[in-house]
Amino acid sequence: MDGRDGMRAADADREAVAERLRVALDEGRLDLHEYDERLQRAYAARTYADLEALLTDLPPVTPPQRSALAPASATAPAVGSLDGQPGPVATRGVTARWLAEVWLPYLNVVAIVVTIWAVTSLLSRDLLYFWPVWVAGPWGAVLLVRTITGLTGGEPQRQSIERERRRQRKRSKRERKRELRAGERDDEPPTA
Numbered sequence: 001m002d003g004r005d006g007m008r009a010a011d012a013d014r015e016a017v018a019e020r021l022r023v024a025l026d027e028g029r030l031d032l033h034e035y036d037e038r039l040q041r042a043y044a045a046r047t048y049a050d051l052e053a054l055l056t057d058l059p060p061v062t063p064p065q066r067s068a069l070a071p072a073s074a075t076a077p078a079v080g081s082l083d084g085q086p087g088p089v090a091t092r093g094v095t096a097r098w099l100a101e102v103w104l105p106y107l108n109v110v111a112i113v114v115t116i117w118a119v120t121s122l123l124s125r126d127l128l129y130f131w132p133v134w135v136a137g138p139w140g141a142v143l144l145v146r147t148i149t150g151l152t153g154g155e156p157q158r159q160s161i162e163r164e165r166r167r168q169r170k171r172s173k174r175e176r177k178r179e180l181r182a183g184e185r186d187d188e189p190p191t192a
Contacts (some may be wrong), residue, residue, distance in 0.1 A: 005049035017042045017051045022154050024058050024162060039153070098156035099147065106143055110136045 018039055025035040038054050045051045113132040121128045150156065 005047065005052070007048055009045055009051050012050065014042055014045060014053055017045070019056055020055060020058065020061065025060060026158065029058060035053070094160040095151070095156045098150070098159055102143060102147060106136075106139055109139075117165050 021030065021035055021042065022036050023031070024030045030038065042051060047055070047171055110132065113135050117128065117130060117132050
């Protein structure tokens with residue numbers, strides 16, 4: 001290994017490769033398992049050669065303005081965006097929604113079990129053992145790990161993109177049904 005390939009990679013280089021892998025996942029070039037595997041190898045990479053090996057079978061990223069291909073989705077740019085990329089406002093909203101989806105069930109259940117504990121303590125007129133810690137503790141630890149890995153892996157953005165794809169599919173199905181109904185009404189003979 002001579003030249004650049006043998007040089008040590010920096011954290012910024014690893015982040016750039018991780019971002020390229022995220023783009024490849026969003027484009028459907030990698031499945032989730034392969035993405036996860038390559039992402040782990042990217043963060044463990046020591047040299048430029050290690051990083052480049054992760055991208056050899058992926059095409060280079062071409063800006064949409066120079067691409068001769070149609071964009072992957074025909075969605076409107078996100079709020080706070082000038083070039084079709086989510087801006088800080090849109091990213092914050094997506095992340096906040098994802099965090100709420102992850103943490104709200106936990107907070108609801110913890111509130112319920114703490115209320116049950118408080119009511120039973122009041123009714124017994126004694127401060128009972130605080131058993132809700134066995135519900136809140138392990139579940140909270142799992143959610144904390146999920147939150148950290150989800151945020152570093154771009155899960156909120158992926159989930160938002162998938163949600164938008166589902167909306168578009170539903171919308172197009174509704175439009176097709178409307179068109180079919182309108183076509184059927186046009187074909188019916190008038191009743192006298």
